[in-house]
Amino acid sequence: xxxxxxxxxxxxxxxxxxxxxxxxxxxxxxxxxxxxxxxxxxxxxxxxxxxxxxxxxxxxxxxxxxxxxxxxxxxxxxxxxxxxxxxxxxxxxxxxxxxxxxxxxxxxxxxxxxxxxxxxxxxxxxxxxxxxxxxxxxxxxxxxxxxxxxxxxxxxxxxxxxxxxxxxxxxxxxxxxxxxxxxxxxxxxxxxxxxxxxxxxxxxxxxxxxxxxxxxxxxxxxxxxxxxxxxxxxxxxxxxxxxxxxxxxxxxxxxxxxxxxxxxxxxxxxxxxxxxxxxxxxxxxxxxxxxxxxxxxxxxxxxxxxxxxxxxxxxxxxxxxxxxxxxxxxxxxxxxxxxxxxxxxxxxxxxxxxxxxxxxxxxxxxxxxxxxxxxxxxxxxxxxxxxxxxxxxxxxxxxxxxxxxxxxxxxxxxxxxxxxxxxxxxxxxxxxxxxxxxxxxxxxxxxxxxxxxxxxxxxxxxxxxxxxxxxxxxxxxxx
Numbered sequence: 037x038x039x040x041x042x043x044x045x046x047x048x049x050x051x052x053x054x055x056x057x058x059x060x061x062x063x064x065x066x067x068x069x070x071x072x073x074x075x076x077x078x079x080x081x082x083x084x085x086x087x088x089x090x091x092x093x094x095x096x097x098x099x100x101x102x103x104x105x106x107x108x109x110x111x112x113x114x115x116x117x118x119x120x121x122x123x124x125x126x127x128x129x130x131x132x133x134x135x136x137x138x139x140x141x142x143x144x145x146x147x148x149x150x151x152x153x154x155x156x157x158x159x160x161x162x163x164x165x166x167x168x169x170x171x172x173x174x175x176x177x178x179x180x181x182x183x184x185x186x187x188x189x190x191x192x193x194x195x196x197x198x199x200x201x202x203x204x205x206x207x208x209x210x211x212x213x214x215x216x217x218x219x220x221x222x223x224x225x226x227x228x229x230x231x232x233x234x235x236x237x238x239x240x241x242x243x244x245x246x247x248x249x250x251x252x253x254x255x256x257x258x259x260x261x262x263x264x265x266x267x268x269x270x271x272x273x274x275x276x277x278x279x280x281x282x283x284x285x286x287x288x289x290x291x292x293x294x295x296x297x298x299x300x301x302x303x304x305x306x307x308x309x310x311x312x313x314x315x316x317x318x319x320x321x322x323x324x325x326x327x328x329x330x331x332x333x334x335x336x337x338x339x340x341x342x343x344x345x346x347x348x349x350x351x352x353x354x355x356x357x358x359x360x361x362x363x364x365x366x367x368x369x370x371x372x373x374x375x376x377x378x379x380x381x382x383x384x385x386x387x388x389x390x391x392x393x394x395x396x397x398x399x400x401x402x403x404x405x406x407x408x409x410x411x412x413x414x415x416x417x418x419x420x421x422x423x424x425x426x427x428x429x430x431x432x433x434x435x436x437x438x439x440x441x442x443x444x445x446x447x448x449x450x451x452x453x454x455x456x457x458x459x460x461x462x463x464x465x466x467x468x469x470x471x472x473x474x475x476x477x478x479x480x481x482x483x484x485x486x487x488x489x490x491x492x493x494x495x496x497x498x499x500x501x502x503x504x505x506x507x508x509x510x511x512x513x514x515x
Contacts, residue, residue: 044312044494045288045296045487051308052286052298056164057279058098058122058337059183061304065100065311065335066092072315074102079356085364088324093357097166097181098122098337099347101357102311104318106327106505111366114378115358116504117332117466118310118497119349119456120385121339124300125151125479127217127280129163132253141221141255143191145280147213149340154209155481156280160189161219163258165278169268179274184265189283190258191219219280227257282481294407294487301475301483306384307335309473309490313497329378330361331501339385339456349456355464377514380429380504381468382497383421383457386485387411387444389474402445404474406486409440410496413455413470419446421457425513426469430500432507437499439492442474 055061070076074090077083085091087109092102099122106113127145135142143163147153164185171178193216198204211217221227259270266273286298296305314333317323334357338348345351358379362372387410390403398404404411412427413420434441446452461468473493475485 041487041491044491047312048305048308048490049286049288049296049298052300052304055122055300055304056185056281057126057166059166059277060164060185061122061307062094062097062100062335063183065102065307066094068311068315069102072319074104074315083360083364085361087365090318095353096337096347099335099353101332101334101353102314103330103332103357103361104314104324104327105330105361106324108326108328109330109365110328111362111368112371112374112378114329114375114380114505114508115332115361115466116329116380116501117334117354118313118382118384118500119334119336119354119460120306120310120383121303121336121349121456122307123149123337123340124302124304125149125340127151127156127219129165129254129276129278129280133258134253134255135218136224139224141224141227141257142218143221143255143258143280144218147217148279150479152477152480153213153217154211156217157193157195157211159192159481160283161191161193161280162186162189162283163191163262163278164281165276167262167266167276167278168274169266170272170274182266184262184276184278185281186261186265187283190261191221191280193217193219221255222257227255230257284482288487289484295484296487296490297482297484299481299483301485302386302478303339303384305386305473305475305485305490306493309493310382310384310497311335313494313501317498317501327505329505332357336456343456343459349459350463354460358464376465378508379466380426380508381421381457381460381464381466382430382500383455383460383468383470384493384497385455385457385470385472386475386478387413387472388478389476389485391476397447397450399445399447402443404442404444406474406476407488408442408474409434409489409492410471411442411444411474413472414443414445415452417452418458419452419454420470421455421461421468422470423467425511426467429504429507429511430469430471430496433499433503434496436503437495439496439499441496 054064088107090104094100130144133144263270289297310333336349338345343350457468457470473489477483
């Protein structure tokens, strides 16, 4: 059992370290799905699906949906879905990031999501994301989408020395995110010494990507670093979506090697566990033999900012996928409505573990602990979509497989967060349970969770895919 956990955690750490951004998380997921025999399909084309086969598609390269169709599937049968998200709070480069002041080159950023921004100070930062490149091959111009990640620490947000801010420990560190949270790239004098010849304004024969060169928006030094990593010229970069990233790798830590220290656990932990559970529950030829439903994982972008985008959970991504799959097996539009009523969504997003230094922040009877298994989240005001039926299903699966499970309710005198669960439950009309593995330091640049809970989550999700079809036939509610 220890070897199994160790292998799983090692795989998870590899996934985390390969996924500094939502784009990279989707790219890593694609590689794993392809290796497992999943076929990529496109939303721009007609789908021709077969029972017993496995597929996936991406939207915006930051959302990915993968599914395996049971060999006994018929249109109108249910979908067993685990939904998570690929994004995390971060600092994203502004469209014009070039700042020069005090003899220093700085990179202007905007805050994304509700991060603990003070944790981004004094960290060794780099940049990663996606770039749109102009390519000229034999006189034919095309544009490509490329991922980029600078491995070296190239930026830092330095704190102000206590000698210049004597009251910081008594009054608290309250940085202004517009003026104080600006990464330092280089000193102006060193940038001038290392200035590339191309900045001198040589004629490029009209081959620049845009009339307004990117060097007027971003520091040429930064553009040169990005271009070198991509193997292109700076003027071939048309646009990009980049974010600041911590260069410290994800690791197994703690005196007993029981914790995972990493950024982006919220929510790459649930993304990894759900994806691996789907892959491993459909890995052998016999796994789908008796399956009459569709097993699915949907990893969405933009959860941290409300999900209202073309690729967020608030978009038609989910209903489009269900509709496309169903229509491949029947032209009757009514069967989709039946299928939805036979389906269940597990909304998987990390949960708040009990903090030993702030125990009063948890309700007395609902204190999830690390190593305690997945947390079922409840909220009477529908900030979570769990109800008695959906929590029973998830708990019943745990009991059958001897897996621990916990419950969470926020204190009445505190605001409650939310997830993609209520968004999808209300827009699709699908039964939903909100769950998540317990963690500490949520939305910090460096979070932590228990290695055991990665195993518990993976095993619970895998059991859900294998058990739900049979269990649902025994459950009677609206009859």
